Amino acid sequence: MLVKTFGSAIYGVNAMMVTVEVSVEMGLNFTLVGLPDSAVKESQQRIATALGQYGLHIPGKKVVINMAPADVKKEGAAYDLTIAIGIMAAAGNMRADDLDKYVIMGELSLDGSLRPIKGVLPIAIEARRQKFKGIIVPQENAREAAIVNNLEVYGAANVKQVIDHLNGEVLMEPTVVDTRAEFMRHLNHYEFDFSDVKGQESIKRALEIAAAGGHNVIMIGSPGSGKTMLAKRMPSILPPLSLEESLETTQIHSVAGKMKKEDSLIAIRPFRAPHHTISDVALVGGGTNPQPGEISLAHNGVLFLDELPEFRRQVLEVLRQPMEERRVTISRAKMTIDYPASFMLIAAMNPCPCGYYNHPTVECTCPAGAVKRYMNKISGPLLDRIDLHIEVTPVPVSQLNNMQPGESSAAIRERVVAARAIQTARFQGHAGVHCNAQMTSKLTREHCNLSNECRAIIETAMNRLGLSARAYDRILRVSRTIADLEASPDIQPHHLQEAITYRSLDRDSWGR
DSSP: OEEEEEEEEEETTEEEEEEEEEEEESSOEEEEESSBOHHHHTHHHHHHHHHHTTTOOOOSSEEEEEEESTTSOBOSSTTHHHHHHHHHHHTTSSOOTTGGGEEEOOEEOTTSBEEOOSOHHHHHHHHHHTTOSEEEEEGGGHHHHTTSSSSEEEEESBHHHHHHHHHTSSOOOOOOOOHHHHHHHHTTOOSOOGGGOOSOHHHHHHHHHHHHHTOOEEEEEOTTSSHHHHHHTGGGGSOOOOHHHHHHHHHHHHHTTOOOTTOSOOOSOOEEOOOTTOOHHHHHEETTTTEEOHHHHTTTSEEEESSGGGSOHHHHHTTHHHHHHSEEEEEOSSOEEEEEOOOEEEEEEOSSSSSOTTOSSSOOOOOTTHHHHHHTTSOHHHHTTOOEEEEEOOOOHHHHTOOSOOOOHHHHHHHHHHHHHHHHHHTTTSTTOOSGGGOOHHHHHHHOOOOHHHHHHHHHHHHHTTOOTTHHHHHHHHHHHHHHHTTOSSOOHHHHHHHHTTBGGGSTTTTO
């Protein structure tokens, strides 16, 4: 007897349907074809043992299983349940009437229970697109799949439960999640808040500007000055995720296997902080079986690189193209995969090897030239993609003793959202441009017109401070964001003057 069950394969952040054809005939042998990897080939032993727990067996006949399309590699143990149900139906041990209505995925344990799998959300999206009635997945993945509307989602604890359901004997209850209610319930629930930060008003102002315009930031300061504490609070002042962004972010984390059992939807902007020992593949994605890297897991959120000069130069250089294109392309001999990577980069570093260059009270002990050599670990092209350079100084004890809470993240976020609304209207006719940081040179010239007074200010700054040519456009974009925060249609001299103060590392005097 020949039956067909349906599973799915993950490529990039999307899924494609896989048809598992099972034929049971007279004879002997068990054959699995269709370009399965080792984990899929090993399913025979897992399936046989799992079914045996319930008195069921793989028939002692000729069993041929084809996974179509046969030219696409099938990876992982998530096809265990798909194959097991196909074998039971083809052997006549269960009904096969409704198999064409469901996508069935799950990894089997030897006791017959189902283990969670990766990429359930894109699988559910593809199942709905292909007009399937429902999807059967492990219990732990059910809430994640249930955020897809107009699709019946069943979470099963073991393989016997699935067989009983398809036989119509003991029906499982579908998992139902109100996607919008779930999204609103978790929206803006942040662990950290700017009200906890004592002092550092100038740094908070700079981070507000960065959030308002989507600008990348680098913070330079001595150990203990608050760089990491400030960076962790950055997602709390960014505009809230839209439902579309939330689904897109959840899809990436689902493919990477980062979703927790109780999670169904990521409703706050992600914050990723990889250690400086990370490899380039782990940062941008890829590998033998390509997976999203940290920059894709930070999509629609913040990527925080602490101790920036300690990262290997090769690792930092691979960031350059994704920062410009806001996506990363992983190319292999037989496939090319695109992962989204639209993130805000927040970097932090000490000003020198000892950490106390320009410190107000502690003397720097680095030898001559050490500061410059330390700074040179960061390449010019990477620094060119960072709009704001902020010097962070330690908070005086008098401010630390102040028990009054600072301005809350919610209050700052209101101003940020208002500024982003202005930018959304401004770039309405420009695809792929949503904030000031994404402006091309042409758009910068169009929307950053300067008065004669402003031209004189920036010319003087370029000459006196020894600013590099690459700083010119960055200053204009930051000035435009500062003007947006004040709802000013034009860039005023004080906007430009403030933007110039955020280019510390471009000064010829830095590190000398």
